[in-house]
Amino acid sequence: MAIAEANKSNISRYVIVYVCILAIAGLQFVIAYSNVTAPQMFARMLFLAIVEGALALLFFMHLSDNHQLLWFVVIFTVFVLLAMQYGWTDSFRELLGAPWSSYSK
C-alpha cells in the first residue's frame, strides 16, 4: 500500500516536471521567432536550456534525492569543463594573446 502511494506521488511529480520541461522547450521555440539580436537570443536560449537540464538532472535522474552524489556530479563536471576550457583556449592563445602567449604581430 505504502509502495503504491509512493509510486503515485512519484508519477505525479514526474508528470509535473515533464510538463515544465515541455513548456520551457516551447518558450525556446517562441524566442526563436522573437525580434531580438542573435547574442540576446543565444543567451536566453542557453539560460532556458540550463534550466531544462537542471530539472532533468534533479528529478528525472534523481539527483535531488542524493545530495552527496549531486555535489559530486556538479563539482566534478564543472572541474572537467573548466579543465577542458584551459586546453581549448590553448589552441587560440597565440592568436588571442592569452594566457601567457608570446605571439607578436
Next chain:
Amino acid sequence: MSHADTMGGHAGVMEKPAFSVPAKKMAMWLFIIADTATFAGCLVAYGFLRNATPDWPRPFHSITNVAIMTFILVTSSLTMLFAIDAAKAGDKARAFRWTLITAAAGALFALLHIREWLGLIGEGMTLLKNPWGTGLFGAAFFSITGLHLLHVTGGVIALLAVGIRYKRGRYNADDLEITGLYWHFVDLVWMFVVPLVYLLNLTH
C-alpha cells in the same frame, strides 16, 4: 534489495561503494560526465565556428520537425521513468512494456532525424559544401547531430537488451534504472543541441 545483491554476491570482499551509490551506477555517472565533456567540446567548437564565420547558413525553414522530435524525446524520458517505477514496484510486465515504448520512441526519433538528414542532403548539403554559405556548416551539423543520433541508436539497443534481460530475470530494477540514466542524458543533450544548432539557424 540487499547490498550483497548489488555487489554481485561479493560483499565483504569488495569495498563499500563510494557515495552510497552502487558501483555500476557510479560508473554510469562517470561515463555521463565524460560524455558531457565530449558534447560540450563539440558545442563550444560549433559556437566558435558560427561566431567566426560571417556567411553562416540558416537553412531551417520550419520548426515542426525539430519540435516533434523534441516532444518525442522528452516524452520518452517520462515513459522511461514509468518503466523504472514499475520495476521498483516489482511489476515486471509493466516495466518491460514501458521500456519497449521508450525504445520505440527512440527509434521513431532516429527515423525522423534520418529523414531530416536526407532532406538536407537532397537540398545539396554534404559534409564539405552546401548551397547556402560556408561549407563548415555541414561538417558541424552532421558531426553534432550524428554524435547525438549515435547515442540515441546505442540507447535504443541498450534499452532493448536490458529490457529483455530484465524480463528474463537476469537483470534487476537497478540495471534498468542505470540504463534510464543514460537515456535521460541523451534527452538532456538534445535540450542544448536544439537551440544552438536548429533554433539559432532558422530562416527568418
